[in-house]
Amino acid sequence: MGEVKLVEVREKILADNDEIASMLRLQLREKGTLMVNIMSSPGAGKTSLILRTASALGDELKIGVLEADIESTVDSEKIAAQGIPVVQIRTGGSCHLEASMVKCGLDAMHVSDLDVILVENVGNLVCPAEFDTGAHLKVMILSVPEGDDKPLKYPLMFSISDALVINKIDYLPMTDFDVESVKKRAQVLNPKINIFPVSCRTGEGIEDWIGWLMDKRRKFLAPSREERR
């Protein structure tokens, strides 16, 4: 019964993961396909944001979805029902997506036909933040009923995300959730984070989120010298 060297294994896994992720990111860039990794707690609204985004962009762009779920196909069925091409990755117990899983999913898609791939990570505010999936953009959702203390409790997720979507703002009147305090706390962790208060149910705020995503895509297709790095 020797000691288990957990840390070293973890570092090795993370290093291997980063290598696959960098390769995926490069391959997708060459095809002009922007990949967006969407992360949140269970039930914060990943599938709803994907449906709203696909519906807003669907006339102009070809959108595909990669759905991660531990067991079920509930979410991918919702997406397929809207006529959006979707591939489901069953993680079989893993609490996060790794780049190798994403690679398997992409292999099952017609990537060259797609302008944007939205990846729905496993519902978890912890581990998905640690694993690079190969996406070009990382987006996290915090929903109002979860409470405004989450940046204090799950700082890594806020630190690594390009955008924070604060979803379910239609619940604000029922809670003591303080949007300004979340903004401040998130910006302390990550001064460059872009914050979008929205309601996927009512559609409020979605326009700003879509505007940002489109802008990011334009820069992705014609990167400036700085962004090419």
Place this chain on the structure above:
Amino acid sequence: MGEVKLVEVREKILADNDEIASMLRLQLREKGTLMVNIMSSPGAGKTSLILRTASALGDELKIGVLEADIESTVDSEKIAAQGIPVVQIRTGGSCHLEASMVKCGLDAMHVSDLDVILVENVGNLVCPAEFDTGAHLKVMILSVPEGDDKPLKYPLMFSISDALVINKIDYLPMTDFDVESVKKRAQVLNPKINIFPVSCRTGEGIEDWIGWLMDKRRKFLAPSREERR
């Protein structure tokens, strides 16, 4: 760059964890201290349920709290402010509590003085379900805003829990959350699960939850032959 034997390491870690957990459970039983492991997504109401429970039982029983958090001390400060003895375990990045971490926490408490220890696990519906903490009872919380599809998506958590607390029922009128469908789905996974719809905010339903917990404690102190196994 050989292959990493992740699965074997994981099995070894789980086996070691189970051994420590069984030992803790036995030691606590000898002291007459009931330990309850409380699990949920971030923001579903673990701290609120702990505060409600401690307040309802505080006159009769000595309650202690073990708080797990990745980084912050927000929750333990709320609990300490109510005069409840609390020990904070900072998991430093780990997305779940392991028995060895709980052991460290218990070592810092006056366990013999306590009738009930409420353990607040890390906010996560996935990994905490896999790790036995040494608790005598496992309780999960699902909050209404998370949605009623969660038993389909996180089945292990529902399968291993003795009780399911459905929190934030005061949000029901704003949602299409179907309590009966959650009950059915949870019972398919776990026919013995005890289900308590509550609102920690308004106090609705808390009495039934407390009644169940007190009953479990009576059986814990004077176990029947079947329960001694």
